[in-house]
Amino acid sequence: MSAPVVDARAAEVFAALGDATRLTLLATLGTTGAATATRLAEPLPVTRQAVARHLRVLEDAGLVRSTKHGRDVLFRVDADALRERAEWLVAVSSAWDRRLADLRTRAERP
Amino acid sequence: MSAPVVDARAAEVFAALGDATRLTLLATLGTTGAATATRLAEPLPVTRQAVARHLRVLEDAGLVRSTKHGRDVLFRVDADALRERAEWLVAVSSAWDRRLADLRTRAERP
DNA sequence: CGGATGTGCAATATAAATGTTGCACATGCG
DNA sequence: CGCATGTGCAACATTTATATTGCACATCCG
Numbered sequence: 405m406s407a408p409v410v411d412a413r414a415a416e417v418f419a420a421l422g423d424a425t426r427l428t429l430l431a432t433l434g435t436t437g438a439a440t441a442t443r444l445a446e447p448l449p450v451t452r453q454a455v456a457r458h459l460r461v462l463e464d465a466g467l468v469r470s471t472k473h474g475r476d477v478l479f480r481v482d483a484d485a486l487r488e489r490a491e492w493l494v495a496v497s498s499a500w501d502r503r504l505a506d507l508r509t510r511a512e513r514p
Numbered sequence: 515m516s517a518p519v520v521d522a523r524a525a526e527v528f529a530a531l532g533d534a535t536r537l538t539l540l541a542t543l544g545t546t547g548a549a550t551a552t553r554l555a556e557p558l559p560v561t562r563q564a565v566a567r568h569l570r571v572l573e574d575a576g577l578v579r580s581t582k583h584g585r586d587v588l589f590r591v592d593a594d595a596l597r598e599r600a601e602w603l604v605a606v607s608s609a610w611d612r613r614l615a616d617l618r619t620r621a622e623r624p
Numbered sequence: 625c626g627g628a629t630g631t632g633c634a635a636t637a638t639a640a641a642t643g644t645t646g647c648a649c650a651t652g653c654g
Numbered sequence: 655c656g657c658a659t660g661t662g663c664a665a666c667a668t669t670t671a672t673a674t675t676g677c678a679c680a681t682c683c684g
Contacts, residue, residue: 411537419532421603423642424525431521434610437617442660454643456661461641475651475660483611490603493531497600500544501593507547533672552630564673566631571671585630585681 417489420465425450426458430481433468438480527599530575535560536568540591543578548590 420426429444445455459479462468466485470477530536539554555565569589572578576595580587 411534411541415532415534415537417532418528418537422525422527422529422532424521425642427521427525427528430610434606435613437614440660450642451644452660453645453662457642477661481610481614483607483614487604487607487611490600490607493600494597494604496544497593497597500540500591501597503545504547504591504593535672550630560672561674562630563632563675567672587631 414489414492417465417467420461420467423458423461425455426462429455429458429462430467430486433479433481434483438478440476440478442476444479524599524602527575527577530571530577533568533571535565536572539565539568539572540577540596543589543591544593548588550586550588552586554589 421430425448428448432444433439441456441459442452444459445452448455459468459470463470463479467482467489468479469482470479472478531540535558538558542554543549551566551569552562554569555562558565569578569580573580573589577592577599578589579592580589582588
């Protein structure tokens with residue numbers, strides 16, 4: 405019962421990032437601004453439905469947002485959320501870095 | 515042929531982070547310094563073999579390292595590698611942030 | 625030596641992720 | 655209106671991930 409909710413949420417975000425196709429989608433959205441699932445699927449070797457599913461995973465993880473414009477749905481990167489996650493990871497890894505350095509120091513100089 | 519190798523590698527790292535059990539293992543290793551698979555499995559609701567598999571995933575992703583000490587194998591976090599990945603993600607997300615802000619500005623002031 | 629403990633590998637079971645096809649429906653435009 | 659285009663949902667196939675059990679082997683220690 406001690407497993408923090410943060411872990412589950414963080415895991416979801418990283419899992420969303422843990423797919424080459426989704427990283428490609430993010431990169432495309434990051435440079436073009438916004439696009440529909442159909443348009444994003446064109447240069448990729450997968451169907452439109454597969455891309456739509458990937459986009460849904462990214463949206464569930466809070467990494468992209470979608471807005472409906474008449475007939476089509478436009479997806480765009482939520483760069484703020486992404487940077488926020490990245491900075492959290494930096495903080496955690498830095499903390500471990502210091503912690504481990506501290507453990508090493510104590511081991512050498514008890 | 516244009517898919518960068520970086521993506522596949524990055525996806526592997528993020529996929530390794532995309533599991534609550536593995537995040538827990540990293541957190542434990544980050545605070546205790548080093549431990550065996552058997553010891554790490556004790557407080558978890560999974561078997562030692564499952565933990566060993568998770569550790570192998572983390573090691574393949576370059577996030578942990580292992581050293582053999584006689585009978586047991588000690589795992590420890592490679593905090594450097596972890597922070598490096600995190601900083602890469604920050605750089606990418608920041609770049610997209612600026613890029614998207616730029617796109618917005620152009621759209622508003624053509 | 626001999627029991628206790630830690631590892632690794634194999635076989636297996638189950639769940640989840642990924643991708644496809646097919647179809648119904650909504651929206652834009654000539 | 656009527657056709658082209660974009661979406662969403664469902665059914666299905668396939669692969670991958672996760673976890674378990676069982677067993678053989680190595681290593682530590684009384």
